[in-house]
Amino acid sequence: MKKAEPFVSTTNACKMCTPLGAAMAFKGLEGCVPFLHGSQGCATYMRRYIISHFREPMDIASSSLGEKDAVYGGKANLMQGLLNVIGKYKAPAVGIATTCLTETIGDDVPTILHEFKKECLAELNGDMPALIHCSTPSYGGSHMEGFHAAVRAMVAQLADPATEKHGGINLFSGFISPEDIRHLQDVFAHFGLPVALLPDYSETLDGPALEDYQNIPGGGTPLDAVRAMPGAGASIEFGRTIKPERSAGAVLRDKYGVPLYSLGLPIGLRESDALFTTLETLAGCAAPRRCALERGRLLDAMVDGHKYVAGKKAVIYGEEDMAVGLTSFLSEIGVKPVLVASGGESGLLSEAVAAVTGEFPGDPPLVRDGVDFYQIVAEAEALEPDLVVGNSKGYRELARAHDIPLIRVGFPIHDRFGSQRVLHLGYRGALNLYDLIVNALIEKKQDDSPVGYGYI
């Protein structure tokens, strides 16, 4: 769907830039240091942005191009920068993403890396780390394109064709919270299914207090697990708006014949059912009782709370896949999504929203992709929503300005504590979201009421 009005300028963008997504994904590979080939500012800005959400160290190296390099090419800086990072961090892997600058001046990163491997091997005492690279000019998409590009690059560039069949499952779970990652791992463990979840930043970006500062935080998808992906029994990939050419699962399917299950981000009942039934198929057994109980509890809560949410109107924004999942869930519980908006532009959003809202009566929500918060606010005003669901960037102009409760989900959440521990996925994630939503509506009603009810 097109923009509501053909604005030229962007006000308060509802997206981030491509290399940020790539840096996030690289952070989920064990021992990997994200490295941006470009000028210093981009890396520093992204670090700050990510740190404000996770409250964890987030080192992103930069080739720190200066004016001369911008004219003559960034090869020397890239090589020197890599040597420095590898030397100091003892990094077993470096994830290199380009930026607008180096894409525009036309640096040929694959060729430079090729030369680096030849020329600098001796200097590194024969110990060459895994160098993964992806092309991420920001003017070619949003941070999600960068995220998927990096995941795909890790798979395409690390996968070892000689891997023997091992029957484990590859899981490409998308841009989710560390708590989501931990929950997915638990679910797979309950099913007894070995899983290679990529990218796994559940520990690198939500680490424990330790005795010493770790230059490279522990955790992350083991390099060997990614290398062994061609031997897996199947891949699961979350995201209804991933185009085939961006899909990591498609690489494994097309090159190595690993069956691919493409599912929506498992938010809410039906999208989680899709995951759990897939897992039942793959594990060859029924879902464990604890999972079934969780589903039952979710349903029980949906019944208990249905009147608090009945007919409420919601505006949903954020990454396309996150927005689709949330829309699916809100429709299930009886909230009416009136606007689904994203800064992303995969072109698949409308279709995906239609697929998850189709079974319910009433008008489908307005779907807007490629929009900024200026447009979202303008559309939302006319729709008079009771609820806003999205990242923290809609707080001031949308939620606060119109006195509507905001349920903070996804990324970034810059104005609350514990952002990295918000659980969205699976039955348990849905239950968590459900409690948040119901309580926000109750609180609003309580605040607006002169009575001060003690029972609700």
Add this chain to the structure above:
Amino acid sequence: MEPVIFEERKTQIHRKGAEPFSISCNKSSLAGAVSQRACVFCGSRVVLYPIADALHLVHGPIGCAVYTWDIRGALSSGPELHRLSFSTDLREKDVIFGGEKKLYQALVELIDRHQPNAAFVYSTCIVGIIGDDLKAVCKKVEAEKGIPVIPVQSEGFKGNKREGYLAACEAMFQLVGTGDTSTISPLSVNILGDFNLAGEIWIIQDYLKRMGVDVVANITGDGRVADVRRAHGAALNLVQCSGATMDLAKMMQEKYGIPFIRVSYFGIEDMSDALYDVAKFFQDKDPEIMARTQELVREELTALYPKLQELRKDLEGKKAAIYVGGAFKAFSLIKSFRHLGMNVVMVGSQTGTEEDYQELAEITDEGTIIVDDTNPLELSAFIKEKDVDIFVGGVKERPIAFKLGVGFCDHNHERKEALEGFLGMYNFAKEVHATVTSPVWNFTPRRRKSPIAVNHAQEACLS
């Protein structure tokens, strides 16, 4: 242990006492070293951003604007246009065919929508490469819309933050001298280099008012275009700290003969000195001003002192590390810590000059580490080596301190506590006290072994 210091960076670190003073600085950041610095654009954006009734349009791809959206706590008493993030969001076709048309349309659209009193247009790295003629576009829109439309030459790769400061000053200097100065009092100043974080400029304005001094323009905290335009009517420029606006003060001195003094509003001595310097400057015009100023300082200190003493009891002998953007702030911080009975054992900045570092070496104790443009590896090594109790820095430094089990005070542009003035000194002391005396440090693993340890190798109980 592996040395954490890059060979190329050795000259940017000095240990007081070990060798004669020498440090190199103002270099470009080392490739691959995870510098804590940003870029030229960042420098310009920091300085100009608090001008609240101007339109700030970032000409470039989306990221540069996204990451600077409302990130500073620069408050405004009126319009809040500066808190929105405007971008031309350049796309592939703009990069190939040029972004001038899009810039023109975006400017027209936004000026019509928001009716600002001026517009600043920031160029980013990519604009420097594709070669858009920013000046020409700005000139055209200026003629059509009748407001100043000023290009800011802030291509990120053209140096570090300091070049950005200069670009911002040059941009503002185009405004200065275009307003009416007829009603300005002879006892008047411009406040330069204060960004009204957490409302700090209001504290300073209040002191000046009690002294009988008028403020013509805030540059730039709670700033207004019209004030900047008549800033050349002030008798004196007060330039705070890091020198972000020093270039502007020099330009104004040269062209309009306005003298400036360097001040800092952090800490007791520097705050008092700042006020006394202003009083001295106006003594000829107003013989009573010194007495009024003394009275003001006395009043404030009488209220502040006992409160500080109370907090000091718990802080005596604790150690602090400082890493801030500009070196000037570090001087005040060192003095402030002395008032709390604390020692500074490491101090550094992103953009200090050789003279700054020389001066830091003079006022610090033996063994203090002085460092230019450092990175997380070095910072963590220094914090551990010196076993500090508190680290003063910005958001990017916070997780380093916390991971090492060390207290933290945000003294950067994102702070939400006012730290300037006498009130600010108290807030600072309270914040230091709150973090240093927290019971949580008793339990962090570096201070006390965990009975239940994180063990990567073992995932399950082997019973």
